[in-house]
Amino acid sequence: MIPEYMSGTVLEELPEEKKEFSFSRRRFFKVFGKGLVVLIVAKDLFSREALAANPASAAIPENQVGAWIHILEDGTVKVFTGKVEVGQNIRTSLSQAVAEELRVPLSSVIMIMGDTDLVPPDGGTIGSRSTPQMGSQLRRAAATARLALIEMAAKNWNADPKSLQANQGMVIDPGANKKMSYGELTKGQQLLLHLSNDVHLAPANEWKVLGKTALKINGDSFVTGKHKFVSDMKVPDMLYGKVLRAPTYLSKLISADIGKAQAIPGVTVVRDGDFIGLVAANPRIAEKAIQMIQAQWDTIGTQPSRTEIFDYLVKNGNPRRSVANDLEQAFASADMRLKNTFHVNYIAHVPLEPRAALARWEDGKLTVWTGTQRPFGVRQELSRTFNVAEDNVRVIVPDTGSAYGGKHSGEAALEAARLSRAVKKPVKLVWTREEEFVWAYFRPAGVIEVDSGIGKDGNIVAWKFHNYNSGPAAIDTQYAISSQENSYIPSKTPLKQGSYRGLASTANVFARESHIADIARLLKKDQLEFRLKNLNDQRLKAVLEAAAKAFGWNSNMQSSGRGYGIACGYDKGGYVATCAEIAINDNKEVKVIRLTEAFECGAIVNPGQLENQIMGAMIQGLGGALFEAVDFADGKILNHRLSLYRVPRFEDVPKIDIVMLNREDLPSAGAGEAAIIGVAPAIRNAILDASGIGLTTLPLLPDSGFSIKI
Amino acid sequence: MLLTINGIKHEVNADAGASLLSVLRDDLDITGSKYGCGEGACGACTVLVNGSAIRSCITPVSLVAGKEITTIEGLEKNGKLHPVQEAFLKSDAFQCTYCTSGMIMSSVSLLMMNPKPTDADIISAMNGNICRCGTYPRIIKAIKLAAESQNK
Numbered sequence: 001m002i003p004e005y006m007s008g009t010v011l012e013e014l015p016e017e018k019k020e021f022s023f024s025r026r027r028f029f030k031v032f033g034k035g036l037v038v039l040i041v042a043k044d045l046f047s048r049e050a051l052a053a054n055p056a057s058a059a060i061p062e063n064q065v066g067a068w069i070h071i072l073e074d075g076t077v078k079v080f081t082g083k084v085e086v087g088q089n090i091r092t093s094l095s096q097a098v099a100e101e102l103r104v105p106l107s108s109v110i111m112i113m114g115d116t117d118l119v120p121p122d123g124g125t126i127g128s129r130s131t132p133q134m135g136s137q138l139r140r141a142a143a144t145a146r147l148a149l150i151e152m153a154a155k156n157w158n159a160d161p162k163s164l165q166a167n168q169g170m171v172i173d174p175g176a177n178k179k180m181s182y183g184e185l186t187k188g189q190q191l192l193l194h195l196s197n198d199v200h201l202a203p204a205n206e207w208k209v210l211g212k213t214a215l216k217i218n219g220d221s222f223v224t225g226k227h228k229f230v231s232d233m234k235v236p237d238m239l240y241g242k243v244l245r246a247p248t249y250l251s252k253l254i255s256a257d258i259g260k261a262q263a264i265p266g267v268t269v270v271r272d273g274d275f276i277g278l279v280a281a282n283p284r285i286a287e288k289a290i291q292m293i294q295a296q297w298d299t300i301g302t303q304p305s306r307t308e309i310f311d312y313l314v315k316n317g318n319p320r321r322s323v324a325n326d327l328e329q330a331f332a333s334a335d336m337r338l339k340n341t342f343h344v345n346y347i348a349h350v351p352l353e354p355r356a357a358l359a360r361w362e363d364g365k366l367t368v369w370t371g372t373q374r375p376f377g378v379r380q381e382l383s384r385t386f387n388v389a390e391d392n393v394r395v396i397v398p399d400t401g402s403a404y405g406g407k408h409s410g411e412a413a414l415e416a417a418r419l420s421r422a423v424k425k426p427v428k429l430v431w432t433r434e435e436e437f438v439w440a441y442f443r444p445a446g447v448i449e450v451d452s453g454i455g456k457d458g459n460i461v462a463w464k465f466h467n468y469n470s471g472p473a474a475i476d477t478q479y480a481i482s483s484q485e486n487s488y489i490p491s492k493t494p495l496k497q498g499s500y501r502g503l504a505s506t507a508n509v510f511a512r513e514s515h516i517a518d519i520a521r522l523l524k525k526d527q528l529e530f531r532l533k534n535l536n537d538q539r540l541k542a543v544l545e546a547a548a549k550a551f552g553w554n555s556n557m558q559s560s561g562r563g564y565g566i567a568c569g570y571d572k573g574g575y576v577a578t579c580a581e582i583a584i585n586d587n588k589e590v591k592v593i594r595l596t597e598a599f600e601c602g603a604i605v606n607p608g609q610l611e612n613q614i615m616g617a618m619i620q621g622l623g624g625a626l627f628e629a630v631d632f633a634d635g636k637i638l639n640h641r642l643s644l645y646r647v648p649r650f651e652d653v654p655k656i657d658i659v660m661l662n663r664e665d666l667p668s669a670g671a672g673e674a675a676i677i678g679v680a681p682a683i684r685n686a687i688l689d690a691s692g693i694g695l696t697t698l699p700l701l702p703d704s705g706f707s708i709k710i
Numbered sequence: 711m712l713l714t715i716n717g718i719k720h721e722v723n724a725d726a727g728a729s730l731l732s733v734l735r736d737d738l739d740i741t742g743s744k745y746g747c748g749e750g751a752c753g754a755c756t757v758l759v760n761g762s763a764i765r766s767c768i769t770p771v772s773l774v775a776g777k778e779i780t781t782i783e784g785l786e787k788n789g790k791l792h793p794v795q796e797a798f799l800k801s802d803a804f805q806c807t808y809c810t811s812g813m814i815m816s817s818v819s820l821l822m823m824n825p826k827p828t829d830a831d832i833i834s835a836m837n838g839n840i841c842r843c844g845t846y847p848r849i850i851k852a853i854k855l856a857a858e859s860q861n862k
Contacts, residue, residue: 087806087843215802222807223795223814225742225782232741240736283736284728352746352754352808352842401744401808402842433747608802612845616805619844642751642840650833653846 028192035072035186036148038141040120040195066120067134069098069141071149075169075183077102077109079138082122083130084114084373086403088672089609090130092217096606097135100202100209101142103166104182106217114375114397124374126408126499128572128670131605135668143199152185204603204664211664213608218399229401230369231356231430238358239268239279241419241429242286244293245439248635249494251297261289269293270422277419279427303494305633310343310447313468316492330462330483334453338519341449342511343697344470345629346442346495350647353401354436359416360426365392370413371400378410385414386421404620405499406440437640442630443500444493446470448511452481458523460534465512469493471504474571474677477512478537495632501617502673505571506624506680510698513567513681518694526555527566527685537570539600539663543577544568546659547598551579561585562593563690567681573669574601575661578618578678580686588691589709590701592622592654592683600661601669607660614658614675621679623648626708627699711775715740716784726772730764731755733771734781742782742811746840753839756812756819757781763819765838782811785818794818797856798849805843813839817853826857 028037067081079098085091095109102109112118114125123129146166153171154161157178165172172179204211221227246253256276258269267289269278276293280286304312331337357370366388372378375395383390400407412429420427431439446469453462463484467475472488488504520530528548535541547553548566557564561583568577581593599614627646631638639645680698687706688694695704702708713720715738724733734740734757743766746754750765757766758780785792791799794817804810813836820827820835827835832850841849 087804087808089805215799216804216807219799219802219804219807220791222804222810223782223791223798224786225811227807228741229744229808231745232735234739284725284732350842352752352806352840353744354746400806402806404842430745433749612802612805612848615847616844619846620842641749642747643749647840647842648844648846649840650837650846650850653844656847 029190032070032078033072034188034190035070036145036189036191036193037068037070038145038148038193038195039068040066040137040141066122067138067141068120069102069138069145071145071182071186073183073187075108075181075186077104078112079109080112080119081134081138082114082116082119082376083134084125084375084397085399086125086371086373086407087401088130088613089216089606090125091399092214093131093605093609094135094138095217096209096214097139098142100207101139102146104169106209106214108169115394116375116379116396117394121376124377124408126373126405128574128673131668131670132573135605137195139201140197140199141195143201144193144196147196147199148191148193149182149185153180156180156185210605211603212606214606215608228398229353229356230358230371230398231353233358233369233428235358235360235426238426238428239281239423240283240286241277241279241416241427242283242290243415243429244276244290244295245435247297248299250299250301250303250635252300254296254298256293256295258293260292260294264289264292268423270419272418272422275418277415279419279423279425283430303635306345306629306631309445309494312494313445313447313491317468317489318491319489320487327462327464327483327485331453334461335456336454336522337452338454338515338522339449339451340511340515340518340696341447342507342514344446344448344507344510345698346445346497347500347624347628348437348442348630348645349404349406349440349500350642350645351402351404351406351436354431354433355407355412355440356428356430357410357412357416358426358428359413359420361417361421361424364388365394366417367394367396368413368417369396369398370410370416371403371407372397372410372413373403373405373407374409377408378413381410382413382417386417404501405503408499409441411439433642434640437645438637441496441498443503444470444497446504446507448507450511450515452515452519454519454523458525458530458533460519467504467508467511470507473503474505474508474569478540478570479516479534480536494635495630501620502571502676505569505674505677506621507698509567509569509571509677510680510684513569513678514684514694514696517565517567517681517685517688521688528553529555531566531568539575540568540570540577542661543575543598543600546661547577547579547596550598550657550659551596553579561690563686563688565682565685565687565689567678567685569674569677571674571677574599574671574674576674576678578682580679580682582683582686582690583709584687584690585709588706590687590706591709592626594655594657595679595682596657596659597675597678598659598661599671599675600663601671601674602666603664603668604660604662605668610660610671611658613671614660615656617673617675618656618679619648619653621676622652624698625680625683626652626701629699711772713771713775713779714777715779716781722771724771726770728771729767730757730769730771730774730779731766734766740781740783744808744811746809746812751838752809752812753816754809754812756815756839758815758819761819761822763816780815782814785814792818793859794821794853794856797852797859801848801852801855803848803852804841804845809839809841813841813849817849817856820853821857821860825861827853
C-alpha cells in the first residue's frame with residue numbers, strides 16, 4: 001500500500017493521526033520509577049491547522065508537542081520524546097536544551113527517543129521542526145521542573161524560594177550554605193506537573209550549555225562499532241527475510257514456481273497475494289533461495305522514461321492557479337520581459353544504511369525495530385495493514401544510518417512484519433542497495449517556468465512562477481515585486497516520490513536565483529547589488545552581505561577561466577546565501593574551486609553541530625547540483641547501484657568556508673535543511689559568469705555539454 | 711575454515727564464496743563493519759587484512775582464511791581507543807556514523823603506510839569511502855589529528 005502522501009502530490013507537511021496520549025499517573029510511576037515528572041501534554045499534535053498557524057520558527061502555544069522530563073530518585077534526568085536521531089545530532093542538542101534550563105550537567109541527561117511504547121505520539125522528525133518545537137517545549141518543561149525543585153527545597157528548609165539557586169543538579173541556599181541534590185529532593189515522590197508557559201527561560205546571551213559546542217553525546221558507541229543499527233540487531237530464533245521483487249514498476253505477477261526455493265532446508269516461502277517472500281536461517285541462503293523462484297511477469301501499461309519526463313509533468317499538470325488580476329497589466333507595463341524554463345531531475349537520498357527492519361510477534365503484539373523518521377506513522381501503517389490495534393504495535397527506532405527525508409515510510413517494517421507473522425518467528429529484513437534505490441522513493445522531478453517583467457529602472461514589476469510537480473517549499477519570493485504569482489502545480493509522477501532534505505526549496509531557489517541572475521545580467525548590474533536593491537528582508541540581506549564579505553565578492557572580479565556566482569534563499573527558518581567560484585577550460589570542463597556560505601537560523605544551539613549540518617548540506621547539495629540524477633526507462637531504474645549513481649566523494653569537495661550568524665535575539669530554528677538550497681544556483685550562476693551560458697537543468701552536468709574536471 | 715579476527719580464532723562453516731562481510735556480521739555477530747552497497751563502492755565494510763584495507767563485501771571469505779583480520783572492534787587495546795578513533799571522536803567527524811567504521815579502518819590503513827599524509831594523499835586514499843552526510847572535511851581533519859598524535 002502506498003501511503004497517500006507519496007502518490008502524486010507532494011505535501012510539505014504530512015497529516016498526522018490525532019490521538020491523545022493516554023497518560024496514567026499511577027501506571028507511569030510504576031513503570032518508570034518514582035520522582036518528579038513534567039509533562040508536555042500531547043494534544044492535536046501537528047494538525048494541519050496548527051502547522052499553518054505555526055511556521056517552524058514561530059513560538060508555539062502550549063500543548064502542541066508531546067514529551068516529558070522525568071527526574072528520577074537518583075537524580076538521573078530522562079527525557080522522553082518521539083523524535084529520532086538520524087545523524088542530525090538532535091539527541092545531543094535536545095539534551096543541551098534540558099541541561100540548560102534544568103541546570104544539570106549534560107552527562108546526566110538521558111534521551112529516550114522514538115519508541116512508541118515509551119514516548120508520546122509525535123508527528124515525525126521532519127521539516128526542521130525538532131529544534132523550534134521540541135527544543136523550546138523541552139526548555140519550558142525543564143524550567144518548570146527546576147522551579148518545582150526549588151520550591152521543594154524551600155519547603156524542606158523553610159526558606160524563601162527566591163533566595164535559592166539551582167546549579168549542577170543541586171538546589172543551593174547560598175545564605176545558609178545548604179544544598180540538596182535533585183535526587184534527594186525527588187526521593188519517594190510521585191509528582192506530576194504540567195509544563196508552565198510562564199516560566200522564565202534563560203536568554204541566549206546567558207546560555208551556559210546551549211549555544212556551546214557539544215560533541216555527539218554517544219559518539220564512543222559509534223567509533224567502536226558497538227552501536228547496534230537495526231541492520232546489526234539479532235534476537236533469539238531470528239530468521240532472515242527476503243522479498244521477491246518485480247523486474248519493473250509495470251510488472252504484474254502471473255505465476256511463480258516456488259518449489260526449488262521451498263526445497264532448500266530451512267527455507268519457508270511466504271505467499272500473500274502478489275507478495276512473495278521467504279525466510280531462512282542465514283541471509284546468504286535467503287538470497288540464494290529467492291533467486292530460485294521462477295516467476296512469470298506480465299507488463300501492464302506504460303510509463304514515461306527520463307527523456308520524456310519533463311514534457312510529461314507539464315502535460316499532466318493539474319493547475320490550481322489563481323492569477324492575480326493585475327499581473328497581465330503589470331507585464332504589459334514592463335520595459336523588458338525574460339522567460340526561462342528550468343528542469344529538475346529526480347534524485348535519490350542514498351542513506352548509507354538502507355532500509356532495515358526486525359519484526360517480532362508475541363501474543364498478538366507486534367514489535368518492529370526499524371529506521372524511520374516517523375515511528376508513529378509507521379506504527380499506524382502496521383496497525384492498518386495487519387488489522388491490529390495501535391496499542392498492540394510497538395515501533396522502536398535506534399539511532400539510524402541517515403534519512404535526509406527519505407525514511408518517512410515503513411516499507412521494510414511492513415515486509416518484515418508480514419514474513420514474521422507467517423512463520424511465527426522474529427524476522428530481520430535488510431534491503432540491498434539496489435532495493436533502496438528502486439523501491440524507496442525519490443525527490444520529485446519538476447519543471448519550473450519563470451516569467452518576469454522588468455522596468456528600465458531595474459525594478460522587477462511582474463513575476464510569474466509555476467512549479468510543476470516538485471513542490472511548494474520556498475516557492476514565494478523574498479524579492480520586492482509589486483505584482484506576482486507563485487504557484488505549485490501538482491502532476492502525475494511515474495516514480496514514487498516523497499520528501500527530501502529541503503524538498504522543493506532546492507528546485508524553487510535554483511529557478512528563482514538563476515532567473516534573478518539572468519535579469520541582473522540583462523541589466524548589466526552586479527549580482528550582489530541587484531539582489532540587495534530588490535530585497536526587503538533584512539535577515540536575507542544580512543546573510544548575503546556576510547557571504548559576499550567572506551568570499552571577497554566585488555563587482556570587478558574577473559579572471560580568465562574563472563566564474564563567480566551568488567545566490568540566496570530562505571526555507572524552514574533558515575536564511576542562506578552562497579557564493580561559488582568555478583574554473584572552466586576550453587573543453588567546457590568545470591571544477592568548483594570554492595564555496596562560501598553564510599547561514600542564519602536564530603540563536604545558535606550548538607555551533608559545532610550547526611557547522612557540521614551546514615557543511616553536510618552543502619556537500620550533499622553539490623551532488624544534486626552537479627551530477628545526481630535518477631535514470632529510468634520502461635518502469636525500470638537504470639542506475640540502481642552506487643557504481644552507477646554518483647554521490648559526492650572526498651575528491652568532489654571544494655574549499656568550503658562557512659559563516660554562521662548568531663541571532664541571539666531570535667528563536668532557534670532547525671538547521672538540517674535550508675543550508676542545501678544555495679549551492680546549485682550559486683554554481684550555475686558562476687558557470688554563467690564564466691561562459692555566458694545560463695544552464696537550466698539540475699543536475700547542471702554533464703548532459704549540458706559541460707563536464708566535471710576533478 | 712579458520713578465521714583469525716581481532717586476534718581470536720573462529721571456526722566458520724560457510725561457502726568459500728560467501729563474503730567476509732556476511733560471515734562477520736551474520737555468522738559471527740561481529741557487526742561493526744557495515745553493508746552499504748555490496749559492490750565495494752562505498753567503503754562502509756572496510757576491514758584490515760594483514761594490515762591492508764579491503765572491502766569485505768566483495769572479498770570471498772576463503773581468501774582470508776589464515777590471515778590476520780582486524781575489524782573496528784579490534785582497534786581498542788586494553789580499554790584504550792586507537793588514536794584514529796580518538797581523533798574521530800574529538801573532531802566529531804561524523805553525523806549518522808554509519809560510514810564511520812569503514813572510514814576509521816581506511817584511515818588506520820592509510821596512516822600505517824603513510825604516517826604523515828598530505829591532504830591530497832588523504833583524498834586519494836579515502837576516495838572509495840562515502841560519507842553521504844558529507845562530513846569529509848572533518849574526516850580529513852581527524853586523520854591529520856590522528857597522524858599528529860601518532861607521530862608524537
